[in-house]
Amino acid sequence: MPLSPEEEEAIRREFEASRKSGHEEKAADQGPQFFEQSPKSNIQHVVGVVSGKGGVGKSLVCGMLAVELKRRGYRVGILDADLTGPSIPKMFGLSGVHATAWDNLLMPSETVGGIKIMSANLVLENETDPVIWRGPVVAGALQQFWSQCAWGDLDFLLIDMPPGTSDVALTVFQSLPIEGIVIVSTPQDLVQMVVGKAVKMAAMMDIPVFGIVENMSYVECPDCGKRIEPFGPSKLAETAELYGIDVLGRLPMTGDFARMCDCGAIETALPEDLLPDAVLKIETVAAFFDDANSTD
Ligand SMILES: Nc1ncnc2c1ncn2[C@@H]1O[C@H](COP(=O)(O)OP(=O)(O)OP(=O)(O)O)[C@@H](O)[C@H]1O
Numbered sequence: 001m002p003l004s005p006e007e008e009e010a011i012r013r014e015f016e017a018s019r020k021s022g023h024e025e026k027a028a029d030q031g032p033q034f035f036e037q038s039p040k041s042n043i044q045h046v047v048g049v050v051s052g053k054g055g056v057g058k059s060l061v062c063g064m065l066a067v068e069l070k071r072r073g074y075r076v077g078i079l080d081a082d083l084t085g086p087s088i089p090k091m092f093g094l095s096g097v098h099a100t101a102w103d104n105l106l107m108p109s110e111t112v113g114g115i116k117i118m119s120a121n122l123v124l125e126n127e128t129d130p131v132i133w134r135g136p137v138v139a140g141a142l143q144q145f146w147s148q149c150a151w152g153d154l155d156f157l158l159i160d161m162p163p164g165t166s167d168v169a170l171t172v173f174q175s176l177p178i179e180g181i182v183i184v185s186t187p188q189d190l191v192q193m194v195v196g197k198a199v200k201m202a203a204m205m206d207i208p209v210f211g212i213v214e215n216m217s218y219v220e221c222p223d224c225g226k227r228i229e230p231f232g233p234s235k236l237a238e239t240a241e242l243y244g245i246d247v248l249g250r251l252p253m254t255g256d257f258a259r260m261c262d263c264g265a266i267e268t269a270l271p272e273d274l275l276p277d278a279v280l281k282i283e284t285v286a287a288f289f290d291d292a293n294s295t296d
């Protein structure tokens with residue numbers, strides 16, 4: 001549903017305020033914690049995709065948003081910050097691919113459709129090798145994926161966050177200029193509670209929440225098209241209201257999505273226009289920042 005003029009104005013005000021007190025100050029305040037972009041990167045907008053807990057479809061939603069933004073003509077990248085459970089390369093058919101380096105900078109791998117990707121799986125010798133890095137090494141890897149990676153010109157860099165409110169999530173929130181986050185959930189009660197953790201963490205870090213996507217929300221009967229809700233009635237509206245955040249869409253549980261991810265075919269097999277409200281929100285906020293920057 002398109003945003004009303006009042007909603008647009010409210011977002012504009014909210015982001016103007018956060019822009020003024022936000023990124024520049026954050027960079028100055030947090031000194032070395034704030035990662036600098038590499039000299040070969042020109043990234044305009046950074047959006048995180050998070051969830052309170054694992055396995056809810058965060059990587060799927062991150063991949064979907066990237067594909068949809070790319071289809072709309074934007075230059076898009078994904079930084080897979082889920083270092084211990086990276087799944088983005090496989091979803092995009094980059095299993096077994098290794099990132100290269102040039103002039104001391106990592107080069108992101110590119111999907112068939114031209115989405116740039118950096119992930120721990122692209123730098124491991126073997127993608128089934130476990131990542132058993134300790135905290136400082138993890139933070140170092142994230143820094144390399146941001147500061148020592150030649151991303152080139154990107155309109156959007158999406159960050160597939162590790163599940164939950166871990167140390168890595170904290171490092172990403174503190175160190176990268178995240179414009180906002182999309183929260184992914186499923187319809188169980190437990191998930192509603194952990195959504196609260198993600199919302200509160202974002203608030204503590206001064207990061208705007210774009211809204212919430214409910215994944216595995218329903219199953220569509222292949223014969224009559226009736227929607228069945230295997231986890232019980234959707235909690236989306238209730239959760240959004242509870243935490244004062246926007247609803248950005250519902251996705252069905254379907255074998256098509258699971259197969260698409262398993263076969264690395266998300267770019268080619270994804271149906272058109274699946275999360276229009278989420279994409280619109282990302283575009284709208286980005287346009288506000290662009291306007292604000294052009295009038296500085
Ligand atoms: N709507 C859906 N319908 C069917 N399968 C789905 C759906 N969403 C996700 N899956 C499948 O569930 C599994 C978990 O999804 P995904 O990897 O996106 O979750 P995640 O939240 O990123 O998990 P993790 O916390 O481990 O990073 C994948 O195999 C994916 O293909």
Ligand SMILES: [Mg+2]
Pocket residue numbers: 058059060082085087160
């Ligand atoms: Mg994941």
